[in-house]
Amino acid sequence: MTAVSLKQKLRHKIDLKTKPLGALGVLEELALQIGLIQNTETPEISKPTIVVFAGDHGIAKKGQVNPFPQEVTAQMVYNFVQGGAAINVFSKTNAIDLIIMDSGVNHDFEPHLDIIDAKIAFGTNNYQDQPAMTLAQCEDALNKADDIISKIQSKGCNTIGFGEMGISNTSSAALLMAHFTGIPIAECVGSGTGLNDEGIHKKIQILSEVYQKYNPKTPEEALATFGGFEIAMLCGAILKAGALNMIIIIDGFIVTAALLAAHAINPNVLKHCVFAHSSNEQGHEKMLHALNAKPLLSLGLRLGEGTGAALAIPLIRAAVNFLNNMASFESAGVSTESENA
Numbered sequence: 001m002t003a004v005s006l007k008q009k010l011r012h013k014i015d016l017k018t019k020p021l022g023a024l025g026v027l028e029e030l031a032l033q034i035g036l037i038q039n040t041e042t043p044e045i046s047k048p049t050i051v052v053f054a055g056d057h058g059i060a061k062k063g064q065v066n067p068f069p070q071e072v073t074a075q076m077v078y079n080f081v082q083g084g085a086a087i088n089v090f091s092k093t094n095a096i097d098l099i100i101m102d103s104g105v106n107h108d109f110e111p112h113l114d115i116i117d118a119k120i121a122f123g124t125n126n127y128q129d130q131p132a133m134t135l136a137q138c139e140d141a142l143n144k145a146d147d148i149i150s151k152i153q154s155k156g157c158n159t160i161g162f163g164e165m166g167i168s169n170t171s172s173a174a175l176l177m178a179h180f181t182g183i184p185i186a187e188c189v190g191s192g193t194g195l196n197d198e199g200i201h202k203k204i205q206i207l208s209e210v211y212q213k214y215n216p217k218t219p220e221e222a223l224a225t226f227g228g229f230e231i232a233m234l235c236g237a238i239l240k241a242g243a244l245n246m247i248i249i250i251d252g253f254i255v256t257a258a259l260l261a262a263h264a265i266n267p268n269v270l271k272h273c274v275f276a277h278s279s280n281e282q283g284h285e286k287m288l289h290a291l292n293a294k295p296l297l298s299l300g301l302r303l304g305e306g307t308g309a310a311l312a313i314p315l316i317r318a319a320v321n322f323l324n325n326m327a328s329f330e331s332a333g334v335s336t337e338s339e340n341a
């Protein structure tokens, strides 16, 4: 007799719920995925947490690829600490713990603030001149992220969403996307925080030159070349969360670019990932497609901060709750399809 796999057991449990077959659509796939991640028919979500990694980018100082000035990164970190940003509001709405990390903002934050200090440097180098960071800095970022995720998990969190803040980081993400997917850089570049058509054209020209200047040989070298510190930390955090068997919620364009790097280092990480949404940043859809990823939501968001991840958490809770708490046809005494239907 062949053993029934957990996947078959989960499918059976889902199919016996009081609903037509497949009627809970994507939530059924989500329940199945979470059951498989946790290796159980009765999964649970504990202490869902969003970590926002913030970092600055050398290229931002020139203002050629970013409509907002570099200072906005630090200003938004203060906004996070004061509870005024979209991610604060959505985390509160959905009872999610929120952690803010300084991965490399070009500002000295007062030590009493509720920010985890993981600063690698005060912003990356401008990759128009030299790689964004050294390989040693990149390794440092990966390792620091590793430690932080271990600490978060040891406090009982098994579901972690990732967000970021960093003026110019759609440029790094576009370069990484081109590198890891082979999609032409022009198709990877978008409006970011709001460039007009002329601005996008200039951004494509600048990033095409940068892209041609380098030939990174390893995923770590690609991260070090194109940056940024927050993206390298996201990559390390995703890898660690996968290794710790956590449910990983991927936010928008920049977090997905970090996942491309993580996936190149360890493709197994993908089975832990739930894709929260499809961002309005041009390129995100193709990036998701390259990963064969199906996003849960499509709300026209292009904010970052982990906002899409925060909005997806109720869906993840709903998937787990229906699997655990919905009645079966038998337990509820509901008739199944009649044979002549």
Ligand SMILES: O=C(O)c1ccc[n+]([C@@H]2O[C@H](COP(=O)([O-])O)[C@@H](O)[C@H]2O)c1
Residues within 6 Å of the ligand: 065, 066, 067, 068, 164, 165, 166, 167, 168, 169, 170, 171, 191, 192, 193, 194, 251, 252, 253, 254, 255, 279, 280, 281, 284, 301, 302, 303, 304, 305
């Ligand atoms: O998450 C996304 O899909 C997304 C798309 C566009 C912009 N962003 C956010 O905007 C910032 C980067 O935009 P930019 O134009 O400065 O490259 C950064 O802080 C991101 O969090 C985020």
Ligand SMILES: Cc1cc2nc[nH]c2cc1C
Residues within 6 Å of the ligand: 068, 072, 076, 164, 165, 166, 193, 303, 304, 305
């Ligand atoms: C205001 C502002 C808020 C953000 N949140 C994430 N990226 C951002 C970029 C800007 C410009």
